[in-house]
Amino acid sequence: MSSTARIPVIDILGDSDDVARQVLAAASTHGFLFIKNDGVTIPPQDIAAMFDLSRAFFSLPEEDKAEWAIHSTKAGLNRGWVRMQGESLDPETTKQGDPKEAFNIAEPVPTLQPLPPILSASSDLILRFQTACHTLCTRILTLLGTALQIPDPDWFTSRHDQTLNKPSGTVFRLLHYPKVERSSQDRDEKRVLAGAHSDYGSITLLFRQPTQSQAGLEVLTPSRTWARVPINPDPATLSEPPILVNIGDLLSFWTKGMLKSTVHRVVSGGHGECGVTRANGDRYSMAYFCHPLNEAKLEPVPSEVIRQYGDRGAEELEAQRKKVGWKPGEAITAQEHLERRLKSTYML
Ligand SMILES: O=C(O)CCC(=O)C(=O)O
Numbered sequence: 001m002s003s004t005a006r007i008p009v010i011d012i013l014g015d016s017d018d019v020a021r022q023v024l025a026a027a028s029t030h031g032f033l034f035i036k037n038d039g040v041t042i043p044p045q046d047i048a049a050m051f052d053l054s055r056a057f058f059s060l061p062e063e064d065k066a067e068w069a070i071h072s073t074k075a076g077l078n079r080g081w082v083r084m085q086g087e088s089l090d091p092e093t094t095k096q097g098d099p100k101e102a103f104n105i106a107e108p109v110p111t112l113q114p115l116p117p118i119l120s121a122s123s124d125l126i127l128r129f130q131t132a133c134h135t136l137c138t139r140i141l142t143l144l145g146t147a148l149q150i151p152d153p154d155w156f157t158s159r160h161d162q163t164l165n166k167p168s169g170t171v172f173r174l175l176h177y178p179k180v181e182r183s184s185q186d187r188d189e190k191r192v193l194a195g196a197h198s199d200y201g202s203i204t205l206l207f208r209q210p211t212q213s214q215a216g217l218e219v220l221t222p223s224r225t226w227a228r229v230p231i232n233p234d235p236a237t238l239s240e241p242p243i244l245v246n247i248g249d250l251l252s253f254w255t256k257g258m259l260k261s262t263v264h265r266v267v268s269g270g271h272g273e274c275g276v277t278r279a280n281g282d283r284y285s286m287a288y289f290c291h292p293l294n295e296a297k298l299e300p301v302p303s304e305v306i307r308q309y310g311d312r313g314a315e316e317l318e319a320q321r322k323k324v325g326w327k328p329g330e331a332i333t334a335q336e337h338l339e340r341r342l343k344s345t346y347m348l
């Protein structure tokens, strides 16, 4: 039976140095943190409405979704529908592909991409949701910049500035993990729905539906065991589930391994304590993958805190370097990082 990850819940209201310190502490130890949902930053009713929309899209017939296949002329490069088992986050272990489908919505720069009618009918909601996610990511990046004592407070945020109308790898992704059929024998066995991986970008916001049966997410702990990530770690004091944030490879690489890009996966079953319930089956989640502008150079972050951190992130940095085949002294951009990272995951 897996243990529960102890991920701190941070209330980011107010601009105190203390909040910044808490965010940095969580990002550099767990690589994961919860942000208390104040009900305004990303309104719970918008989260619920987005899940309704996602369910409606995924329940369309296959042929309707296939019209919007990822990379197709209609959907665009890296946009659109990823069919069941269309990708594997851990290709060495899950050769046949993850049992999930997805829909990628790129950042609305300069405008929202063409969408299937069922989604485009709610383009206001989608746009509002994307903007709210980006605003929260910007806030977290500001807090990290403060805690890292970067002299320019906009150092990170200017490199993620969507108002410049420049391309980035940012993508908002709807995910659907259909119910796993189980026989009475394997009912309590864990099944991997999304293979072990770390995210590629700067930071990810993850939304799950607010019932414990939809949890399913596990993080790899420093002792190499899996710990489950609850949807609401403290229901007694938090009326809304907090927003889950995790650090991606790029930010880890960029901070010389000080910020941790923690490996995670999605499972179903396992003593019924996490994952998909047997009663209602399907699992839905949504992830906002925030990336820097493609042109951003991954040059050293001017931070005294990172300098003082010294070689303590060496192991993490080495792992990150390997993933992108980085040679010391080589200057790469966020776009090159993403391309190399995708290559090493998908063996393109
Ligand atoms: O569905 C989830 O809970 C997590 C998905 C995930 O980690 C990813 O798509 O990168």
Ligand SMILES: [Fe+2]
Pocket (backbone or CB within 6 Å): 197, 198, 199, 264
């Ligand atoms: Fe992930």
